[in-house]
Every structure is written in structure tokens, then in C-alpha cells.
Amino acid sequence: MDLGPDPLALDRQVCFALSVASRSVIAIYRPLLEPHGLTHPQYLVLLALWQSSPRSVRDIGETLRHEPATLSPMLKRLESLGYVTRRRARADERQLEVDLTGAGRTLRAEAEKIPYRVVEKLGMSIEELEALHKALSRVIAATER
Amino acid sequence: MDLGPDPLALDRQVCFALSVASRSVIAIYRPLLEPHGLTHPQYLVLLALWQSSPRSVRDIGETLRHEPATLSPMLKRLESLGYVTRRRARADERQLEVDLTGAGRTLRAEAEKIPYRVVEKLGMSIEELEALHKALSRVIAATER
């Protein structure tokens, strides 16, 4: 394996590019989510619930690759924002049943505009973004082995 | 612009893939950095200093794309770990001169192994990682306009 003369050169570190890109793209979402009182991680939880609900904390965690300890306070904030309900599942009292409220469901229609605005702001082609998504998926798959 | 039938589908969101990939790759670094008492953001600060030092907080912030408010406590932790010194610049007392200690400089030789271990752990080809880096750089450039 050859990583060149300086394996520690900052401008060649994939990990650095990943974290900067992640923070930079999240920064694009910030002004779009702020009117709804949402952060980007909270928005991702709503995407998961819009896909399927109700679901348990464990289920959401496996989908978003988050520890339950990260989700627990986040879901409480989403509850106090009025987008989500939390109650113990009757069948198994260990599980928490996280569901959307009316407001949470209504928000979806508004949110549909967001991806278009983000892609527009980025000014990149759909093809390029899809290629990037594929590359990122391979990295994620690689870390999961 | 056409984002398909469901623009909010989680498995097609670049922002989601970016944040998961970022966290997953950082998780690979964790056991490699832990013996040195370092976190990944702290490691990136050291990469910046190994490239050039001493430098100011502002300078490091521009390189790593971080707010001074993020760096300020981080640099104090690096100082108490013994890798870095912090002192006001004589020429301009507003600026902080961040420099490497002997231990900070010595650590570089140890750290040179890390990129190889990460690439090995990922099990991806150098070519694929370089292509990903290019794609991420284009995203970062797009967010900077």
C-alpha cells in the first residue's frame, strides 16, 4: 500500500473531507429547517418516521445508525416540539412506541420542498450527487464489516 | 429538476449518507487514537500543526473550517494533554500562538501508521478513496460559494 510521501497531509485525508463536507451540507439545511424549529438530526428522525411509523427507538437507531443514548433526548425534544408522541408499547413495555402527531404528518408536505432547495443551493448535477451517494454507501458498507 | 417520486426517501439523501459515513469512518479512528488520548477533531488539529506551526486560532480555523468557539476549548484540552502550547503573540496580543510541544512533535512518527491502518480496515482501493476525495472536494467547494 502506498499513500505517498506524506500520509498525514491534511488535504489528502478522506476523513477530513468527509467531516467538512458533512458539516457544510448540514449548514445548507440549517436555514431551511430553522423555521420549523428543527435541527438536521431531528429532520432525519422525521424522514425515518415518514417512511414508517410508529416504530421503536431501537428500530429508528438501526435505520439512522444512532445509539439509543443519542436518540432518547432527541425524541423528547421532538415530542416537546409537537411533532412526535412517545409511549410504551402495550405488547412489550420495554419498547417505546414513537409516532407522528398531526403536526408531524402535516410537516411532510412542507418538507418536500427542502431537497430541491438543497440541490439548487449546491448547484451540482443529480448525476454527480447520485455517484457521490453510491461512493458513500460503499464506505458505509465497508465500515459495517 | 426531478428528484423522483419520493424526494424525502431516506436511502437517497446525500446528507444522510454523508453524516453516517463521516461518523462511521471516525469510529474506525477511535481505537487508533485512544491510546494517545486523542479524539478525531483533536487529531485533525495536530495534522494542521504538523503541516505548519506555530499558527493562530484563526489560521487553524480557516484550515479546518471550524469556528473559533469550537477550537478554543479543544486547544486547551490539547494543551493539558501536553501536545500543544498556547501563548499570546508578542507582535499582536489579540492572536494566540499555538505551537507543538516535544511530545506533540514526537507523536507524528507514531501517527504515520494510522492512515495505513484506516485504509486497511476500510478494505477499499486507493483509487476509489481518491475518487471519493475528489467528489467530496467538489461538494465542499459548492458549499463555499
Added chain:
DNA sequence: CACTAACACTTAGTACACTAACTATTAGGG
């Protein structure tokens, strides 16, 4: 040369994100 604006960093406050330890509930084996 005083005075205000700009600059560099720090502090406070909120929200992730992770590890480790804890609580409550359910399931399984003797």
C-alpha cells in the same frame, strides 16, 4: 491623538454523539 470600528479570541447556552452504568421488563432454562 483621541475614538470608534474592526479584529482575535473567550464564554455561555443549546444540541448532538459516544461510552459506561443503571432501571425496568421480558424470555428461557433448570
Added chain:
DNA sequence: CCCTAATAGTTAGTGTACTAAGTGTTAGTG
């Protein structure tokens, strides 16, 4: 059936990240 192990969430503690407000220093202008 009891009792232990496994499971699902929560809490505590540390360390980013970001915005906004604050402090001290320098620079630029009347």
C-alpha cells in the same frame, strides 16, 4: 415456576459544533 440472562430505554459524563454575546487589542480616521 423461579431465577438468571437478555433486551429496551434512560441517565451521567465528556467532547465536539454552532450562535450570540462579551473582553481585550489594534488600526484607521477626523
